[in-house]
Amino acid sequence: xxxxxxxxxxxxxxSLVSLINRIGxxxxxxxxxxxxxxxxxxxxxxxxxxxxxxxxxxxxxxxxGKTTDRFGYYPVIIFSxxxxxxxxxxxxxxxxFFEIAIGFFLVTLVADMLRPPIFVAVHKYSTEENRTKSxxxxxxxxxxxxxxxxxxxxxxxxxxxxxxxxxxDGLSCIFAMIVFALxxxxxxxxxxxAKKTKAERKSMSPYHDKSFLIxxxxxxxxxxxxxxxxxxxxLFYKEVxxxxxxxxxxxxxxxGFVICILEMPLMHWIEKQKKYSKIxxxxxxxxxxxxxxxxxxxGMNIVLLFIGMMLLTIGEMLMFPLSNTEAMKxxxxxxxxxxxALYAMSFSVAHLVGHNLxxxxxxxxxxxxxxxxxxxxxIVCYFLLKGYQIAIEKEKESTVLKTIN
Numbered sequence: 358x359x360x361x362x363x364x365x366x367x368x369x370x371x372s373l374v375s376l377i378n379r380i381g382x383x384x385x386x387x388x389x390x391x392x393x394x395x396x397x398x399x400x401x402x403x404x405x406x407x408x409x410x411x412x413x414x415x416x417x418x419x420x421x422g423k424t425t426d427r428f429g430y431y432p433v434i435i436f437s438x439x440x441x442x443x444x445x446x447x448x449x450x451x452x453x454f455f456e457i458a459i460g461f462f463l464v465t466l467v468a469d470m471l472r473p474p475i476f477v478a479v480h481k482y483s484t485e486e487n488r489t490k491s492x493x494x495x496x497x498x499x500x501x502x503x504x505x506x507x508x509x510x511x512x513x514x515x516x517x518x519x520x521x522x523x524x525x526d527g528l529s530c531i532f533a534m535i536v537f538a539l540x541x542x543x544x545x546x547x548x549x550x551a552k553k554t555k556a557e558r559k560s561m562s563p564y565h566d567k568s569f570l571i572x573x574x575x576x577x578x579x580x581x582x583x584x585x586x587x588x589x590x591x592l593f594y595k596e597v598x599x600x601x602x603x604x605x606x607x608x609x610x611x612x613g614f615v616i617c618i619l620e621m622p623l624m625h626w627i628e629k630q631k632k633y634s635k636i637x638x639x640x641x642x643x644x645x646x647x648x649x650x651x652x653x654x655x656g657m658n659i660v661l662l663f664i665g666m667m668l669l670t671i672g673e674m675l676m677f678p679l680s681n682t683e684a685m686k687x688x689x690x691x692x693x694x695x696x697x698a699l700y701a702m703s704f705s706v707a708h709l710v711g712h713n714l715x716x717x718x719x720x721x722x723x724x725x726x727x728x729x730x731x732x733x734x735x736i737v738c739y740f741l742l743k744g745y746q747i748a749i750e751k752e753k754e755s756t757v758l759k760t761i762n
Contacts, residue, residue, distance in 0.1 A: 368479060373536060384523060406454075409459070410465050413468075416466055434471060444464035561692045571748060581706075583669070641675065642671075642676040
């Protein structure tokens with residue numbers, strides 16, 4: 358098919374590894390139920406375990422970026438898949454609250470070290486022309502994995518019990534590692550950083566790139582608002598519109614289904630459009646998500662709620678692949694691992710803060726005021742992204758002036 362034309366085989370392999378890894382990600386969707394029913398944890402204890410999980414994700418993503426810049430993407434991917442696989446199998450043996458909290462923190466840490474090197478590998482095996490499509494293919498694999506994983510996990514629990522989740526999840530990580538090791542050869546690591554001056558090394562870090570930090574802040578805010586559709590919005594469907602669980606499930610599942618069917622053709626079409634820059638399309642995605650929240654406020658029936666979900670889905674399909682491509686472009690010639698780690702951490706922070714923030718806001722102000730707050734947040738998100746665009750345009754002008762002089 359034309360939409361897949363030009364994508365290198367290495368990207369297909371990375372997508373396959375991501376698919377295997379994510380199909381096996383069965384523990385997380387059932388974590389709260391497992392801790393409640395099998396371990397007898399209170400809601401407070403479950404909340405702390407989830408917080409430990411979130412902190413492990415943030416630290417692991419940061420560490421993955423650092424180690425990728427130091428050792429290259431290949432050994433970090435091998436290490437992450439292997440150790441997280443072994444760790445997941447060992448998790449089933451833990452019993453006490455502190456043991457389990459620390460265990461999930463450590464396993465999530467090594468598991469999420471995988472995210473930056475995958476991005477760096479995709480950058481290496483793609484060109485400027487097909488980079489967005491390559492990223493979208495990996496996203497497609499991850500979404501397919503998330504679609505099948507919980508379904509398979511539910512069947513395993515029903516037939517073999519919760520212990521089987523840890524075995525299958527762990528073994529799938531190890532199997533993904535074996536597939537990766539057997540199909541991709543380890544590249545030579547060129548150690549250029551040591552030759553750089555202190556000032557040059559500083560300029561290669563995303564933490565000293567003010568323009569990129571504005572970009573990441575915009576994405577963090579966007580992610581925080583986006584994830585409400587998978588935590589607080591289902592509660593809104595239930596309590597305000599009195600929808601049953603099956604109907605709520607269908608509305609939420611439509612998001613993943615549409616992404617799997619349409620995201621790749623959409624990105625293929627966008628890559629052919631020359632008159633719209635990636636930044637302008639990201640502006641449009643913010644507008645679509647903002648519009649979806651307006652539909653939540655004015656929506657009086659299930660049709661309008663479904664339209665709201667579709668607006669969010671299209672916004673997601675536009676924002677995430679294009680923002681990923683923009684981050685890769687910005688990282689070119691610099692510490693790519695650090696850049697992609699900071700990019701991925703924006704969504705980890707959104708997950709860590711967003712769910713609880715949304716719940717607390719609803720508790721104090723109600724649904725409609727919360728949705729209004731999300732709309733204001735998206736307007737701020739737009740101006741942050743606009744600030745990033747202005748900053749990079751000034752950088753280009755400065756570079757041109759230096760060249761002339």
